[in-house]
Amino acid sequence: MDLILWRHAEAAEAEPGQPDMQRALTGKGQKQARRMAEWLESQLPESCKVLVSPALRTLQTVEPLGRKFKVQAEIGPGADPRELLRTANWPNAREAVLIVGHQPTLGQVAALLMTGAPAYWEIKKAAAWWFVQREPGDPESLYLKAVMGPDLIVK
Template identity: 30%
Template sequence: MKTLTLLRHAKSSWEDPVARDFDRPLNAKGQRAAVAVGRHLRSEAMRFDHVVASPAARIVETVEQLEQGYGSELAPAWDRRIYLASASSLLDVIHELPAGAERALLIGHNPGLEDLILMLIPDRAGDALRDSVEEKFPTAALAVMTFEVSDWHAVRADGGTLVRFTRPRDLDPALGPNRD
C-alpha cells in the first residue's frame, strides 16, 4: 500500500510587490498556518519517505515554516513541473516517485491539487471528506490518500481512498477564513 499526502502551500501575500507570481511570499497568517500544520504532522506521527515540492517562493517558505512546527527537516526534491500544474501533470510526478517510498508528501498549488484529489478519489454518495475537498481545498490544507498498489506507477483515477482532510481552521479557528 502507498500513502500520498498532498499539502497546498500556505496563504501568500498579494500585497508584496513582486514581479512574478512565482516569487510571491507567505503572509503572516500563512506563516502561522504552516507552523500549525507542521505541529499537527508531528502530533499525528506522520512520516514521509519522500517529499517533492514546487520551487515557488511561497512553497519554499511553507516548507521552512512547516519544518519549524514539525521539528524535523523534510528535505524536499524541488520539481518545477509542480508549479501551477494540472492534475494530470501532478499524476505524472506521482508515477515517478521512488518505488521504495511508501509514504510520500507532495507540496503544490491549486487548482491542480484539488483536481488531483477529485480525480483519484471515487465520487461516492455520503463521502464527507471528498465532499469537503470538492467544496474547497484551502491554503495549507492536507489531504491523505491511500492506494492499494505496490508501485506508484499503478496509481490511477478513482483508485484511492481519502483517509484524512485537515484544514488550518480545523487546527486553530483563528486560521479560518476572514481571520487575520
C-alpha cells in the same frame, strides 16, 4: 501508497511587476504553515518523500516541516494533474509522498483520484488531503485517510 497533497499557506498578493513565483507568505500564512507542519510531522512516516513547487510560497510553507525536500518544476503553478501524479510515481512509489503545491492542480488531483476525472475541487489554503491506495493496481483499494486544515489543529 500514501499521497499527501498540501496546499501552500496564505500568500501576499503580487506587488506591481512582481512575478507570481516570488509571492511570499503573509504572517497568517507563516502561522498556518507552522501549525500544519507540526501536525504532519506527527503523522508522516519517517521515509516520506517531500516534493515541492519552486514557488517561494510553497518553499516557505514546507520550511517549518524541517525535512529534506526536492523542488520539482513539474508541480509548479498551473501544473497538469496527471503530470503531478507521474512525478509522485502514483500509485507505485514504495514510500509515502508529500506534494506541496497549488490550486487548482491539487484539487484536480483529488478529484481525479476519487472520481477518475479532474474536476475543480477546492483545497483550502494550508490544508492537507491524505490519500492511500493499498494495492497499486486496484483502484477499489483507494481511500481518503484524512483532510486537515490549520484551523482544525488544537494546541
